[in-house]
Amino acid sequence: MKEVTAGVDIGGTNTVFGLVDKTGDVIVEGNLITTDYPEIHDFTRALGSALRSMLKSNPDLKLIGTGIGAPNANYHKGTIELAPNLAWKGIVPLADLVKKEIDVPVVVTNDANAAAMGEMIFGGAKGMKEFIVLTLGTGLGSGIVINGQMVYGHTGHAGELGHTTIVPGGRVCGCGRRGCYETYASASGLVRTVLEMLSELRDPSVLRDIPPSQLTSKRIAEAAAEKDPIAVKAMDFTAEKIAFGIINAIAFSSPEAVFLFGGLAQAGEALFEPVRKYVDSMVMPIFRGTVKILPSNVPESNAAVLGAAALAWNEFGS
Amino acid sequence: MKEVTAGVDIGGTNTVFGLVDKTGDVIVEGNLITTDYPEIHDFTRALGSALRSMLKSNPDLKLIGTGIGAPNANYHKGTIELAPNLAWKGIVPLADLVKKEIDVPVVVTNDANAAAMGEMIFGGAKGMKEFIVLTLGTGLGSGIVINGQMVYGHTGHAGELGHTTIVPGGRVCGCGRRGCYETYASASGLVRTVLEMLSELRDPSVLRDIPPSQLTSKRIAEAAAEKDPIAVKAMDFTAEKIAFGIINAIAFSSPEAVFLFGGLAQAGEALFEPVRKYVDSMVMPIFRGTVKILPSNVPESNAAVLGAAALAWNEFGS
Numbered sequence: 001m002k003e004v005t006a007g008v009d010i011g012g013t014n015t016v017f018g019l020v021d022k023t024g025d026v027i028v029e030g031n032l033i034t035t036d037y038p039e040i041h042d043f044t045r046a047l048g049s050a051l052r053s054m055l056k057s058n059p060d061l062k063l064i065g066t067g068i069g070a071p072n073a074n075y076h077k078g079t080i081e082l083a084p085n086l087a088w089k090g091i092v093p094l095a096d097l098v099k100k101e102i103d104v105p106v107v108v109t110n111d112a113n114a115a116a117m118g119e120m121i122f123g124g125a126k127g128m129k130e131f132i133v134l135t136l137g138t139g140l141g142s143g144i145v146i147n148g149q150m151v152y153g154h155t156g157h158a159g160e161l162g163h164t165t166i167v168p169g170g171r172v173c174g175c176g177r178r179g180c181y182e183t184y185a186s187a188s189g190l191v192r193t194v195l196e197m198l199s200e201l202r203d204p205s206v207l208r209d210i211p212p213s214q215l216t217s218k219r220i221a222e223a224a225a226e227k228d229p230i231a232v233k234a235m236d237f238t239a240e241k242i243a244f245g246i247i248n249a250i251a252f253s254s255p256e257a258v259f260l261f262g263g264l265a266q267a268g269e270a271l272f273e274p275v276r277k278y279v280d281s282m283v284m285p286i287f288r289g290t291v292k293i294l295p296s297n298v299p300e301s302n303a304a305v306l307g308a309a310a311l312a313w314n315e316f317g318s
Numbered sequence: 319m320k321e322v323t324a325g326v327d328i329g330g331t332n333t334v335f336g337l338v339d340k341t342g343d344v345i346v347e348g349n350l351i352t353t354d355y356p357e358i359h360d361f362t363r364a365l366g367s368a369l370r371s372m373l374k375s376n377p378d379l380k381l382i383g384t385g386i387g388a389p390n391a392n393y394h395k396g397t398i399e400l401a402p403n404l405a406w407k408g409i410v411p412l413a414d415l416v417k418k419e420i421d422v423p424v425v426v427t428n429d430a431n432a433a434a435m436g437e438m439i440f441g442g443a444k445g446m447k448e449f450i451v452l453t454l455g456t457g458l459g460s461g462i463v464i465n466g467q468m469v470y471g472h473t474g475h476a477g478e479l480g481h482t483t484i485v486p487g488g489r490v491c492g493c494g495r496r497g498c499y500e501t502y503a504s505a506s507g508l509v510r511t512v513l514e515m516l517s518e519l520r521d522p523s524v525l526r527d528i529p530p531s532q533l534t535s536k537r538i539a540e541a542a543a544e545k546d547p548i549a550v551k552a553m554d555f556t557a558e559k560i561a562f563g564i565i566n567a568i569a570f571s572s573p574e575a576v577f578l579f580g581g582l583a584q585a586g587e588a589l590f591e592p593v594r595k596y597v598d599s600m601v602m603p604i605f606r607g608t609v610k611i612l613p614s615n616v617p618e619s620n621a622a623v624l625g626a627a628a629l630a631w632n633e634f635g636s
Contacts, residue, residue, distance in 0.1 A: 147464070149464075153571050248483060253462075287473065
């Protein structure tokens with residue numbers, strides 16, 4: 001029997017999952033199921049049934065635990081709490097419900113923590129005890145590892161770097177406050193920066209021909225690669241803001257590395273090079289040169305499943 | 319034989335020390351020695367000699383380890399590194415030198431980490447696994463405990479919250495950068511705020527009669543207690559800035575409590591009440607009401623020695 005864990009990533013629209021061995025190979029990939037069940041019990045029943053059938057078709061595999069990445073997850077309680085983008089309202093006892101379906105230990109965390117766990121167990125943070133993963137998507141998620149352990153905090157909700165204030169009185173954030181890190185340092189933050197620059201500056205730009213609702217970080221990165229002046233300035237401004245938050249995080253926990261992950265990180269060296277430059281020039285002298293700024297080393301296509309599975313390996317593996 | 323640890327606090331001018339039992343009683347208080355030995359070996363010899371003579375006079379005590387709080391201390395290496403306010407230049411192998419004098423294990427950290435350890439072992443953080451201590455003195459030091467462990471980071475220099483940027487482009491800091499937390503949230507930050515308000519506002523104030531070089535946070539707190547309008551506004555502004563940094567720290571590590579310690583915290587409820595109010599109104603909703611803002615519960619008079627001794631108890635105690 002080969003031991004595996006199940007990695008489950010609950011997204012706003014779809015849920016993906018797979019069975020993953022100790023080395024990070026996805027041994028069996030599940031067919032995605034919709035997240036959009038109005039009733040949580042119907043969702044967990046569908047997930048349980050899919051997992052059981054995968055195990056039945058692969059009798060040589062032994063499931064030792066399940067890890068789940070989900071929005072607004074509380075690690076301590078195994079719950080999803082007040083998730084604005086999911087159909088299930090209030091506090092959902094997800095770990096308990098999944099455990100009823102498939103009788104192995106279940107652990108739950110948010111997707112950024114799962115990404116950090118994936119990096120630690122299967123990716124570029126192997127052997128590191130101090131690092132931070134920033135997921136630069138629509139928002140900015142963060143997973144923080146200190147002394148070799150994920151930081152969940154007293155409430156289970158630690159690691160909300162996206163909602164540290166980097167510009168007092170700055171851009172309005174979805175959390176109801178202003179100037180949060182993620183309103184600048186994320187794919188949507190980059191789009192907002194382009195719109196701001198289109199209003200303030202007179203430079204010509206191909207981005208002036210795209211309706212704001214269709215503007216994406218990918219399109220902006222492409223324009224920057226073609227030396228579009230607004231796109232270039234917006235990328236540089238965004239890199240500075242990303243660096244700014246990294247510098248504050250360094251003063252807090254002095255990590256060995258910061259991994260950038262997600263849509264915006266796809267811009268590659270065009271983003272990493274200026275981020276490194278700004279970190280180096282703005283960081284407190286005592287920390288200069290002590291932190292590596294790296295791309296994630298977990299395959300993007302399977303990252304969510306691998307992160308959730310890594311969480312279970314870390315918790316239940318021998 | 320009663321087991322004790324030695325707690326040693328190396329200040330810019332004087333070094334204080336004592337022998338401390340497991341319950342936090344200072345069993346023998348040392349006579350302070352000057353820190354101002356131009357040669358580090360002369361200093362460690364004087365300290366060693368003082369410790370040996372205390373033990374000789376108290377043959378019923380068994381020393382199990384020594385903890386040292388010192389500026390710019392590196393926990394991982396047992397060194398003091400590039401301390402601007404000490405006579406010893408470069409990298410000083412303090413732990414090794416002290417171990418040569420008095421043959422027990424030696425552990426070194428900075429004074430804010432020692433204060434946090436004192437709080438955890440002997441003070442108000444007993445039983446807590448997630449808390450932060452802010453020392454509001456001339457600067458702002460911080461000691462961070464996560465998962466029950468002190469955060470030293472990859473470099474050994476983690477916990478520099480005083481040098482997170484809270485006002486981009488703000489006040490000049492001793493670290494060479496601008497807008498650091500400690501330029502606002504500290505005793506000297508409060509003095510700077512008063513000077514700024516004396517220039518900007520036209521309110522009458524007793525503080526206009528004091529030369530800026532003689533203005534202290536204590537005098538400002540007294541004036542605030544007497545409803546001096548500038549002092550009252552400066553205290554409120556400072557409380558808001560203290561709260562601002564706390565809120566960012568909460569998003570990072572979601573602590574159970576934040577302890578305020580040091581000169582500025584002596585202002586008592588006049589400071590704590592507005593800090594709590596600002597934290598509550600500005601913190602991310604998910605963390606509202608989850609964090610206690612508390613005064614230190616380690617006796618101020620012995621805090622430095624107790625913190626250093628606690629460090630040794632935590633490391634070497636059974």
